[in-house]
Amino acid sequence: MGETKEKLFKGGAFLIEDLNGDDILTPEDFTEEHKMIAKTTDDFVSGEVLPVVDKLENHEFEYSVDLLKKAGELGLLGADVPEEYGGLGLDKTSSSLITEKFSRAGGFSITHGAHVGIGSLPIVFFGNDAQKQKYLPKLATGELIAAYALTEPGSGSDALGAKTTAVLNEAGTHYILNGEKQWITNSAFADVFVVYAKIDGEHFSAFIVEREFPGVSTGAEEKKMGIKSSSTRTLILQDAEVPVENLLGEKGKGHKIAFNILNVGRYKLAIGGVGGSKHGIEVATKYVNQRKQFGTAISSFSLTQEKLATMAARTYANESAVYRTVGLFEQRMGALTDEQLKDGREIAKAIAEYQIECSMNKFSATECLDYVVDEAVQMHGGYGFMQEYEVERMYRDSRINRIFEGTNEINRLIVPGTLLKKAMKGELPLLQKAQGLQEELMMMMPEEPGTEALEQEKYLLKNAKKIILFAAGLAAQKYMQKIENEQEILVNLADMVSDVYNMEAAILRTEKAIQKTGEQKNKQKLLYTQVYVQETFNLVEANAKEILIAVESGDSLRMMLSSLRKLTRYTPINVIAKKREIAAKIIEAEKYVV
Amino acid sequence: MNIYVLLKKTFDTEEKIAVTNGEIDSDGVEYIINPYDEYAVEEAIKQRDAHGGEVTVVTVGDEDSEKQLRTALAMGADKAVLINTEDDLEDGDQFTTAKILEAYLEDKEADLILAGNVAIDEASGQVGPRLAERLGIACVTTITGLEIDGDLAKIDKDVEGDVEKLEVNLPLLVTCQQGLNDPRYPSLPGIMKAKKKPLEELEIDDLDLEEDDLEPKTKTVDIFLPPEKEAGRVLEGEIADQVKELVSLLRNEKKVL
Numbered sequence: 001m002g003e004t005k006e007k008l009f010k011g012g013a014f015l016i017e018d019l020n021g022d023d024i025l026t027p028e029d030f031t032e033e034h035k036m037i038a039k040t041t042d043d044f045v046s047g048e049v050l051p052v053v054d055k056l057e058n059h060e061f062e063y064s065v066d067l068l069k070k071a072g073e074l075g076l077l078g079a080d081v082p083e084e085y086g087g088l089g090l091d092k093t094s095s096s097l098i099t100e101k102f103s104r105a106g107g108f109s110i111t112h113g114a115h116v117g118i119g120s121l122p123i124v125f126f127g128n129d130a131q132k133q134k135y136l137p138k139l140a141t142g143e144l145i146a147a148y149a150l151t152e153p154g155s156g157s158d159a160l161g162a163k164t165t166a167v168l169n170e171a172g173t174h175y176i177l178n179g180e181k182q183w184i185t186n187s188a189f190a191d192v193f194v195v196y197a198k199i200d201g202e203h204f205s206a207f208i209v210e211r212e213f214p215g216v217s218t219g220a221e222e223k224k225m226g227i228k229s230s231s232t233r234t235l236i237l238q239d240a241e242v243p244v245e246n247l248l249g250e251k252g253k254g255h256k257i258a259f260n261i262l263n264v265g266r267y268k269l270a271i272g273g274v275g276g277s278k279h280g281i282e283v284a285t286k287y288v289n290q291r292k293q294f295g296t297a298i299s300s301f302s303l304t305q306e307k308l309a310t311m312a313a314r315t316y317a318n319e320s321a322v323y324r325t326v327g328l329f330e331q332r333m334g335a336l337t338d339e340q341l342k343d344g345r346e347i348a349k350a351i352a353e354y355q356i357e358c359s360m361n362k363f364s365a366t367e368c369l370d371y372v373v374d375e376a377v378q379m380h381g382g383y384g385f386m387q388e389y390e391v392e393r394m395y396r397d398s399r400i401n402r403i404f405e406g407t408n409e410i411n412r413l414i415v416p417g418t419l420l421k422k423a424m425k426g427e428l429p430l431l432q433k434a435q436g437l438q439e440e441l442m443m444m445m446p447e448e449p450g451t452e453a454l455e456q457e458k459y460l461l462k463n464a465k466k467i468i469l470f471a472a473g474l475a476a477q478k479y480m481q482k483i484e485n486e487q488e489i490l491v492n493l494a495d496m497v498s499d500v501y502n503m504e505a506a507i508l509r510t511e512k513a514i515q516k517t518g519e520q521k522n523k524q525k526l527l528y529t530q531v532y533v534q535e536t537f538n539l540v541e542a543n544a545k546e547i548l549i550a551v552e553s554g555d556s557l558r559m560m561l562s563s564l565r566k567l568t569r570y571t572p573i574n575v576i577a578k579k580r581e582i583a584a585k586i587i588e589a590e591k592y593v594v
Numbered sequence: 595m596n597i598y599v600l601l602k603k604t605f606d607t608e609e610k611i612a613v614t615n616g617e618i619d620s621d622g623v624e625y626i627i628n629p630y631d632e633y634a635v636e637e638a639i640k641q642r643d644a645h646g647g648e649v650t651v652v653t654v655g656d657e658d659s660e661k662q663l664r665t666a667l668a669m670g671a672d673k674a675v676l677i678n679t680e681d682d683l684e685d686g687d688q689f690t691t692a693k694i695l696e697a698y699l700e701d702k703e704a705d706l707i708l709a710g711n712v713a714i715d716e717a718s719g720q721v722g723p724r725l726a727e728r729l730g731i732a733c734v735t736t737i738t739g740l741e742i743d744g745d746l747a748k749i750d751k752d753v754e755g756d757v758e759k760l761e762v763n764l765p766l767l768v769t770c771q772q773g774l775n776d777p778r779y780p781s782l783p784g785i786m787k788a789k790k791k792p793l794e795e796l797e798i799d800d801l802d803l804e805e806d807d808l809e810p811k812t813k814t815v816d817i818f819l820p821p822e823k824e825a826g827r828v829l830e831g832e833i834a835d836q837v838k839e840l841v842s843l844l845r846n847e848k849k850v851l
Contacts, residue, residue, distance in 0.1 A: 032661060036668060036785045043779050075782025088782055 008331055011354045012419050014501060015465055016433050021512025024505065025327025027319060027594070028513050030093065037094050041076060041101035049105040056108055056229035057393070059221060061188045064111050064231070065145065072142025077116050081124055082342070086137030092329045096271050096322075103275030106397050107229025113272065114185040114230070115139070118265045119146025122194045122206060125344035126249040126257050131208060135192060147190035149181035149209075149235045150258060157410045159258055160204055164197040164237060174241045175199070175207065177215070181235040187218045188231035195235070196254050203252035207242050215240035226396030260348040263355055265405040266362035270322045273365030273401060276394070277315040277372040281308065282591040283391050284376035289590060291381075298379070305583030307379060309531065311372045312582060312592055316528035317536070318365045320505035325357040356418050360498040363408035366401035373398045412494035413487065416472070419497070420483070434473030437466060441563040449570070453519055453526055456570070457507050457533040463567040464500050464540045468493065470567070471547040474560065478551045489550060492543040499536045506532055525594050527582045531575050541568045595647035595742075597638045598699065599671065600709040600721065603655060603662040604628040607714065616817055627662045630710025633770035636777040637740060638708050639670040645742060647705070648672045652698060654691050656680040660793065667788035668780030674793040682798050687810035692724035694808065697801040699729060706747075707767040711736050719769070726767035734760060736771040 009017060030038075048070060049056075052063045071077055079095035081087020095116070102109040120139045123131055123146075138144040155161035164179025177197050184193070193209045193216075209216060219234035249257050285308060288299040298304050332350040333341065340346040351358070373395045377384035384391050402408045423430040449459035475489050483490065510525040519526065541564070548560045585593055605611070606624040613619065627635070638649045650673045651666040653659045663674035677694055679686065699707070709722035719735070726733030738757065739750030742764070751758040752771045780788070798808065829836040845851040 032664060033785055033789060036665060036780060036788075037782055039665075040779045040782065040785065047779070073781065074779055075784075079782065088786065090782070090786075094782075 008335055009328060010422075010427060011328075012356045012422055012428055014504060015419075015468065015497065016429065019504065019508060021508045021515060024324045024508050024512070025093065025330060026509040026512055027323055028509070028516065030097070034093055034097055037079075037090075038097040038101050040074060041098050042104075044071065044074060044076065045102060045105045049108050053106060053108070053229065057106075059188075059228070059231070061231055064108065064229070065189050067108065068112070068115060068145055069142040071112065072140065076112075077120075077142050078140035080116060080121060081136050081140040082132075082344075084342075085124075085132045085140070087140040092326050092333070093323075096268075096326045099268050099271045100275035103272040104279045105229075106393055107227035109272060110227050110230040110400075111186055113268055114148060115142075115146050115190075117268050118148035118261050119186065119190070119192070119194065121264055122148070122248060122257050122261055123208065125260060125348040126206070127208075127344070130245065131248065135208065139192070144191040145186055145189055147184050147186040147193045147235075148261070149184050149193045149195045151182050151184075152180060153182050157406060159196070160255060162196055162198060162204065164195070165201050166197040166199045166205065166207065166242070168199070168244070169241075172244065174243055175247065177207065177209070177237040177240040177242055179237050181237070183222065183232050184218075184235045185230055185232055187233035187235055188221060193235055194248065194257075195237070196258060197237075199251055204254040204258075205251050206248040206254040206257045208246040208248050209237070209240065209242055210246075213241055224400075226393070226399055260352050262406060263351050263358045264348075266358040266411065267322065267325055267351075267354075269401055269405050270318070270325075270358075270361035270365035273369040274315065274319045274322055276369045276398065277311070277318065277365070278592040280369070280372040280376045280391075280394060281311050281315060281586065283394070284308065284311070284372075284379045285586055285590050287376075287383075287391075288379050289587060299583075299587045302580060304379060305587070306576070306579050307375050308586050309579035309582035310535075311375055312586055313528045313532040313535075313579075314368050314371065315592060316525070316594065317502040317506040317532045318361075318368045320509040321502045322361045322365055324501075324505040324508075325354055325361055328354050328357065356415050356497075357501065359406070359411040359414045359418075360494070360501055362405060363402070363411045363494075364498050364502060366398075366408065369401060370398050409491070412491045415494035415497055416490045417484070419472075420476070430469065430472075431476075434469040434476070437469050437473060438563070441466075441470065441566060444563075444566050446566055446569045453514060454507055454511055454529065456573070457503070457529055460533055460537045460570060461500065461503050461507060463570075464496070464503065464537055467540055467544045467564065467567050468496050468500060470563070471496070471544045474551050475547055486550075489547050492547050496540045496543050499540050503533050503536055524582065524585050527578050528594070530573055531578050531582065534573060534575060537568075595641065595645045595705045596703060597642055597647055597649045598702065598704045598707045599631070599634045599638045599649060599651045599666070600695065600707065600725070601631045601635065601651050601653045601662060601666060602628045602710070602713050602715075603653070603659050604713055604715045611819065613817055613819055618817060625658065625662065627665055628710050628713045628715075630712060630714070630770055630772070632710075632777040633772065633774045634708035634710055635666045635669055635671060636775045637770060638706075639778075640775065641706065641740070641742060642672075650675060652695065653677065654679060654686075654694050663793055664788050665780055667791045667793070668784040669778055670784060671791075673791065676793065676795045677801070678795055678797055682805055683808060685810050686808065687812045688718050688720035688724060689811040690808045691721050692728060694798060694801065694803065695721070695725050696728040697798075697803050698796070699725070703765075705764045705766075706742070707731075707765075709767065709769045711769045711771045722767055722769040729765075729767070731765045731767055732762050733767045733769075734762060735769040737768045738771050738773040740768065740774070 049067055055063050075088055076098055078087035079090040079098055083089040102112050123135050139146055150159055152162050154163060166175040166177050169176055191211050195207045195209045199205050215238045217236045219236060222232040224232060288304050289297055291298050329351055332353060336346055376391050377395045380389060380391050383389050422428040449455045472493055475483060479486055506529045510529045513522040513525055544564055552560050603625040606626045609623050611618060642649050649671040651663055651671045652675045653663055654677045656678060659676055663676055667674055712719040723733050734749050734751055736752040737749050738752045741748040745764050747762045747764060747766055749760045751760055829839055
């Protein structure tokens with residue numbers, strides 16, 4: 001145990017740590033069981049879900065219920081539920097792979113995700129024994145279906161502004177809930193809702209509310225832009241009678257549950273984004289191989305190849321980054337005692353340590369997905385605009401990902417905000433590192449990285465980390481506490497930090513693979529990494545420059561810019577050639593390959 | 595009942611076949627259980643659940659075949675046997691495989707042996723019938739229904755789309771045709787349990803066989819891909835003229851009449 005603990009990384013620590021491949025989980029580390037679980041999920045989606053997608057899109061929700069029950073029989077709903085409560089208690093890699101493979105199922109992946117994630121996990125993490133005994137075994141089989149009700153018409157990102165109230169009745173047996181919860185996934189058929197309400201109008205708390213309780217009803221089905229296969233309605237609580245034993249967690253501590261569940265929801269969306277991106281590449285590649293114009297398949301045009309390669313390189317980096325985060329959860333949970341592992345709150349805590357990583361993965365992977373499906377439509381030309389083509393639905397389904405579980409803007413603001421808090425509390429020595437840096441930069445002579453595989457990329461990564469500390473340090477010095485009003489700068493920083501996390505994940509994954517099976521077998525990974533790191537490093541530079549220009553002026557600005565230039569000087573590779581090489585493999589395999 | 599399933603790994607149906615230097619390129623290829631063998635696994639599990647006993651899945655293959663055996667265990671088979679010929683045999687054909695399986699099965703007192711109708715790679719459909727012949731037991735190919743009552747098996751056999759109804763005594767070897775059943779997905783609990791189920795690995799040595807006993811009876815002379823499909827041609831003009839043209843093309847150009 002002692003040894004494992006030394007290896008644990010704090011959330012956000014990657015900014016100042018030097019890591020190597022063994023420190024992170026990569027998809028190449030998946031076990032045979034992981035792969036079998038992924039395959040069962042994949043086969044279930046193609047064999048059972050996809051054949052009825054049109055019915056699901058048409059809101060014939062009896063199919064959703066039926067599919068969830070079938071998924072339950074296969075164990076696809078029980079991965080995160082402990083064995084003692086009728087689940088399988090699998091590791092987070094397994095449940096992540098299930099999420100990834102479900103992403104191809106469009107809106108139904110949201111149905112599944114809401115049930116196993118934000119619907120069931122509040123009870124897994126924060127339920128007491130009686131609540132777990134009562135609900136979890138049935139949630140794990142799909143006999144009961146779960147939903148999560150936090151958002152209200154007047155409170156979205158500002159969840160604590162909820163207006164729904166709970167008042168204990170005179171007999172002291174029931175809380176009487178009143179209010180409306182908006183846009184509740186699975187609401188057409190869910191049996192159990194985790195609902196947030198303020199006891200006596202002030203103590204924000206969570207409740208387990210059954211559909212059959214008196215006073216519980218749902219509104220009309222919403223008409224949405226995408227994920228039409230999922231049900232979305234308003235949950236109406238009108239003097240709803242909730243037994244006191246259904247208070248989830250402690251009175252007034254609902255924000256803790258909400259906060260932890262958001263983290264889970266975020267990394268799961270990120271994983272779905274990666275799965276969706278892979279699928280988007282496959283759909284686009286199959287089309288451009290078959291579509292002929294000017295007498296030749298359009299995949300033979302280098303502009304098409306450029307698009308496929310960019311989509312795939314970005315997907316590779318995001319895939320590496322989300323599984324890196326899953327690995328962090330596993331490491332932290334691996335260091336827990338058996339006793340602690342039985343306590344759901346400890347697991348929630350292990351995940352919450354990586355709040356920054358969850359938020360970054362969420363906005364980065366969902367934007368990767370949006371980019372991929374947008375280009376996939378583009379490659380389909382006019383056909384991509386037609387509903388007969390799957391890509392049209394994928395395009396619409398993707399859009400919500402940037403909005404729910406915290407908009408990507410909110411998630412961006414969380415990154416520098418949380419880092420700053422950790423720095424202030426002394427958890428991360430970011431400020432100390434930043435202070436030494438300005439002087440170091442004055443004296444620094446540019447280096448020339450070696451020519452071995454990944455040396456250039458590691459050099460750029462090292463400099464990117466310095467650029468972040470440099471830019472963040474200057475901004476913090478200038479604005480001090482008021483930096484929270486400078487949202488543009490904070491968002492630039494969030495992007496830079498996320499870029500560094502992704503770059504590093506890609507580099508370490510590729511390095512680990514090369515160490516294991518040699519460079520020849522990992523050429524595609526190396527190409528992805530080279531392309532992604534160079535293109536992303538350029539974005540980091542642009543974001544940093546914008547911050548310097550906003551913060552400094554005159555001579556001081558000129559000096560800072562020249563310091564920045566020392567960190568951004570390098571000899572670029574020819575990405576056009578590299579992308580053609582990447583695309584050749586994808587076009588041959590007709591899917592995303594590593 | 596003592597049930598055995600013969601299983602082979604084949605290329606995933608999504609894989610594209612490429613030939614390099616006269617050999618099929620298997621670099622980086624994904625493998626699956628031969629789809630017809632999946633019917634056999636499913637049927638074996640169903641028969642065991644109905645009549646009791648044990649299902650053993652056997653494959654003649656290499657180290658990588660373990661993956662497909664684990665999948666069969668995850669579906670619900672009880673035991674698996676990998677007869678690994680990787681180090682001992684350079685080449686093999688249906689004779690080789692049947693001979694190895696005979697050596698393995700001759701003292702096992704199997705009541706029922708199930709195999710796929712054909713493997714989707716070489717599609718010879720020979721191993722099952724050859725093995726039955728060698729073991730001296732009855733054999734019915736391409737079955738689409740199986741009901742066992744005591745020692746009697748009532749079988750539906752697919753005969754070019756028609757159904758032949760047969761009654762055969764055990765012990766028996768059958769090969770399974772599409773339509774027999776709907777193979778289950780390996781469930782997650784099944785996958786976790788499969789880890790702990792026995793998987794025995796044997797080499798031909800353990801079966802008292804030598805390379806010379808197993809020398810293939812056939813020789814592969816050439817391997818090539820089918821010609822690429824050419825663009826079709828639409829005939830024009832009066833129907834009578836079109837027919838004449840078609841017949842003449844079939845006779846003179848394609849030489850099929």
